[in-house]
Each structure stands twice: as C-alpha cells, then as structure tokens.
Amino acid sequence: MTNKNHAEVAIIGGGIVGCAIAYYVSKAGIDCMLIEKGDLASGTSSRCDGNISIVDKDPGFDSLMSLASQELTAELEKDLNLPFEYRSLGSILVCDNDAEMEVAKQWVNIQNQAGLKFKLLDRTDIRQESPYFADDIPGGLECETDSLINPYLFCYSLIDKAKQYGLKLHTRAEVKLVSKKGDFLIETTKGNFTAKKIVNAAGVWSPFIGKMLDIEIPIKPRKGHIMVGGRQKPIIMRNVMEFGYLMNKFQRERIADSKTLKHGVALVLEPTESQNFLIGSSRQFVGFDARIDYDVVQTMARRALRFFPKLDDFNMIRTYTGFRPWTEDHLPIISEVEEVPGFYIAAGHEGDGISLATITGKLIEEMITEKETTISIEPLRYDRFNKNAVTM
Amino acid sequence: MDKVIICRCEEVDLEEIKETISKYQCSAREIKLRTRAGMGYCGGRTCRPALNAIVAEISGEKLRHEIPLKIQPPIRPVSLGKIGG
Numbered sequence: 202m203t204n205k206n207h208a209e210v211a212i213i214g215g216g217i218v219g220c221a222i223a224y225y226v227s228k229a230g231i232d233c234m235l236i237e238k239g240d241l242a243s244g245t246s247s248r249c250d251g252n253i254s255i256v257d258k259d260p261g262f263d264s265l266m267s268l269a270s271q272e273l274t275a276e277l278e279k280d281l282n283l284p285f286e287y288r289s290l291g292s293i294l295v296c297d298n299d300a301e302m303e304v305a306k307q308w309v310n311i312q313n314q315a316g317l318k319f320k321l322l323d324r325t326d327i328r329q330e331s332p333y334f335a336d337d338i339p340g341g342l343e344c345e346t347d348s349l350i351n352p353y354l355f356c357y358s359l360i361d362k363a364k365q366y367g368l369k370l371h372t373r374a375e376v377k378l379v380s381k382k383g384d385f386l387i388e389t390t391k392g393n394f395t396a397k398k399i400v401n402a403a404g405v406w407s408p409f410i411g412k413m414l415d416i417e418i419p420i421k422p423r424k425g426h427i428m429v430g431g432r433q434k435p436i437i438m439r440n441v442m443e444f445g446y447l448m449n450k451f452q453r454e455r456i457a458d459s460k461t462l463k464h465g466v467a468l469v470l471e472p473t474e475s476q477n478f479l480i481g482s483s484r485q486f487v488g489f490d491a492r493i494d495y496d497v498v499q500t501m502a503r504r505a506l507r508f509f510p511k512l513d514d515f516n517m518i519r520t521y522t523g524f525r526p527w528t529e530d531h532l533p534i535i536s537e538v539e540e541v542p543g544f545y546i547a548a549g550h551e552g553d554g555i556s557l558a559t560i561t562g563k564l565i566e567e568m569i570t571e572k573e574t575t576i577s578i579e580p581l582r583y584d585r586f587n588k589n590a591v592t593m
Numbered sequence: 594m595d596k597v598i599i600c601r602c603e604e605v606d607l608e609e610i611k612e613t614i615s616k617y618q619c620s621a622r623e624i625k626l627r628t629r630a631g632m633g634y635c636g637g638r639t640c641r642p643a644l645n646a647i648v649a650e651i652s653g654e655k656l657r658h659e660i661p662l663k664i665q666p667p668i669r670p671v672s673l674g675k676i677g678g
Binding site for chain 2: 240241242243247353354357428430431432475480493498499502503505506512513514515516517518519520521
C-alpha cells in the first residue's frame with residue numbers, strides 16, 4: 202500500500218509546468234505527488250494566452266526546444282482523455298514597417314536553415330488572413346507547426362490522466378518549510394509530506410521555495426496584461442503577433458512610440474475556441490502588483506488598432522494580468538541543483554511556459570529516471586548564472 | 594429545476610454545474626473555468642452570486658466575506674476604439 206503523505210517525487214506547483222511533470226513522471230511508473238498552494242492552474246497558467254509557438258523563439262536551441270514540445274503536445278492530443286481545445290493551424294507574425302520586413306526575411310532564412318517550417322508572407326497573403334487587417338501592413342511570416350491550446354484545460358487534462366497513473370494530488374496546500382534530513386520534509390498548510398526528490402515547478406514563486414533550502418533562484422516576475430474581446434464576428438482563424446514582440450521579448454532595439462516602448466507593448470491577437478479573442482501584450486517589471494494599469498491597456502488598444510483598425514467597434518469584456526517567470530537569458534531553468542542532491546528546478550519559462558511545458562515535463566522525467574534526454578539540457582542548467590557572474 | 598440556466602451568456606445549466614462540483618469537488622473559480630459559467634459577455638456580474646451559493650451549498654464551503662469569484666474590469670463591455678481613444 203502506498204503512503205498518502207510520502208512519495209518518491211514531490212512536485213511543488215500545479216501550473217502547466219508542474220502538471221506536465223506530474224503526467225510524465227507518474228506515467229513512467231514513479232510514485233509521485235503534486236503539491237499546490239491554491240487550485241490547479243490558479244497562477245500564471247490561467248492568466249496567459251495559449252500559444253505553443255516557434256514563431257517567437259530565437260533560432261537555435263530555443264526554437265528546437267519548442268519544436269520538440271510541439272511534437273509531444275500533438276501526441277498528448279491523442280493520449281489524454283479530456284479535450285483541451287488543441288488547434289494546430291500555424292501562426293503568423295506581421296510587420297509594422299519595411300525595416301522590420303527586412304529583418305523578417307533574414308529570420309525566415311535562418312529558421313528554414315534550422316529545418317523549421319517558416320514562410321514569408323506578402324501584403325496579399327496578410328489580407329487573406331483577415332479582412333480586418335490594416336491596408337498598409339507590408340507583410341509578415343508564417344510558422345506552419347504552431348498551435349493553440351487552452352492552458353487551464355490542458356492542466357486539468359494532464360492531471361486527470363496522471364491520477365490514472367497513480368498521482369497523489371494535494372491542492373490548497375501551501376508549502377511553508379522544506380528541509381532535508383535523508384528524505385525531504387515538506388511542511389504545508391495541509392500537513393506534512395515527505396519525498397526522496399523534489400521538483401520546484403512554482404514558476405514565478407519558485408525563488409520562495411528555493412530560499413527554504415538556501416538556494417537562490419534568479420527568476421523575476423514580468424507582468425503582462427491581456428484584454429478579452431467578446432464573441433462578435435470571426436476576426437482570424439489563427440494566432441497573430443507583431444514582429445516587434447520579438448524585439449520586446451529579447452530586449453532588442455525597436456522603432457515605436459514612447460509609451461509602446463515603455464510598457465513593452467506589442468500586438469498579440471489570439472482567437473479562442475469559445476469565439477472570444479485575446480488581445481495582448483505588455484511586459485513590465487513591477488514586482489507582484491497585479492492591478493490593471495489603464496495606461497498600459499490604452500497603449501495595447503492603440504497598438505491593436507494600428508494593425509486592426511476595423512476592430513474599433515468590437516467590445517472588450519475583460520482585462521486581466523499575469524506574471525511571467527523571467528530569467529536573464531530568456532531560457533528556463535530545468536536542472537538538478539548540485540548543492541542539494543535530489544532537488545530539481547523546472548521554472549523560469551517567461552512567456553514560453555505554455556509552449557515549453559510538455560518538453561519540460563519530459564526532460565524532468567528523463568533526468569529522474571536517468572535516461573538520455575530528448576534534447577541537450579546543458580543550456581538549461583541552474584549553475585549557468587553563477588558561471589556568468591564569474592566571467593563578467 | 595436542473596435545467597434552469599444559471600449562466601445566460603454561456604448557457605450553462607444547474608445540472609452541469611452540480612455534476613462538475615460532484616465530479617471534481619472544486620472551488621467556484623474552478624467551476625467557472627471548467628464550465629465557462631461566468632466567463633461570458635457580462636463577466637459573471639449576473640450569475641456570480643448564484644454560482645457562489647451553489648458551490649457553498651453543495652460543498653459545504655462557507656461563503657466568506659472575501660469574494661470567491663473576482664470581477665475584472667471594465668465594469669461593462671466597452672469598444673476597443675474607446676479604450677484606445
């Protein structure tokens with residue numbers, strides 16, 4: 202008989218990353234529990250959009266990791282029982298000006314050389330995507346393999362299946378203290394648990410868990426706003442972002458007005474299966490202040506109207522904010538921590554948590570079972586930040 | 594009675610809400626996400642008290658002073674053009 206309060210592996214955090222880890226680890230036949238302070242998907246994973254995309258990734262390791270995740274997600278569509286609104290239609294990026302169009306051309310070449318399915322789109326192609334686009338958009342690009350999901354339904358679906366494999370789920374159990382004497386002791390608001398290994402998948406809150414074991418985790422909250430447009434007329438079939446999104450994300454120089462730059466605003470428009478649509482995005486470092494900032498929302502609306510001027514009479518029904526777990530080099534930490542054997546970190550995905558959750562779950566499972574990993578985990582190591590500090 | 598519509602915007606009836614609560618033993622917020630009740634055009638401003646009450650009655654969860662289901666701005670739907678204005 203298995204003990205309800207003990208497991209081989211305890212995952213802390215019931216967001217999309219923790220849920221994916223729970224799925225792969227329990228599927229591998231390992232005794233596993235997930236501890237979450239609120240409900241499943243009650244943090245960043247229900248305050249985001251649902252892109253599983255390569256279109257916004259840096260060519261190289263970043264984009265190949267996303268491709269691996271896309272392939273795994275397509276398998277999950279068949280393997281999981283509860284539907285999660287998977288739509289595999291590709292996605293597009295649109296350019297604001299000719300200068301961006303030039304960079305987009307290079308971008309498509311680099312991604313194609315890496316074996317990814319990218320295609321340059323001209324003015325006519327863009328107009329065929331949506332009748333609501335502005336006439337002066339010079340073009341853009343398409344990534345064929347991108348898809349959309351509903352992130353919180355995906356979490357529910359992963360956990361539903363993981364439970365069939367034996368996962369023990371403890372929600373509304375906030376971790377207060379973690380210590381290690383042989384096994385890990387995890388003290389929570391819902392009682393104490395023990396485990397041989399811990400995976401810290403607490404996303405933007407993972408530094409708090411790290412601190413309990415004297416491990417400093419360099420992740421900061423990067424706030425984002427999203428507006429929800431109500432069900433009206435279909436605008437576009439698939440996700441669209443503007444090229445400037447990449448510039449913001451990677452903190453590169455971009456031509457735009459001062460407020461757009463200040464709030465890190467770039468257009469993202471995602472049609473949802475409920476026939477609403479989401480408009481993003483913003484990027485700010487303001488700690489954990491979750492309040493809606495009207496100035497940011499106004500800037501986002503203006504940016505959306507630059508690309509979709511004919512949406513001016515479409516009604517917005519909600520706005521919300523979420524916190525992306527940001528790291529300095531825009532890659533997550535998926536790593537064992539040498540200082541504390543048996544302690545793993547799977548966090549810091551910034552805005553790529555939805556895209557990279559499945560590959561993250563798979564990698565942690567492979568690390569725990571000491572198998573060869575699907576992709577190299579060298580660039581994801583926890584100690585890379587310390588190394589940088591020494592060489593700087 | 595079970596066929597009574599609780600969320601008019603998303604057309605969710607009492608039966609679906611009851612079934613979801615008994616299947617997942619979940620909070621009002623999770624009921625909202627699983628059924629879409631309260632996620633429509635009115636932003637839950639019509640059905641929120643009903644949803645909270647149903648969850649409280651079935652799960653025995655006491656209605657607290659803090660609001661289980663948050664209301665997000667804007668207060669009523671407003672056009673993109675006006676927000677950008």
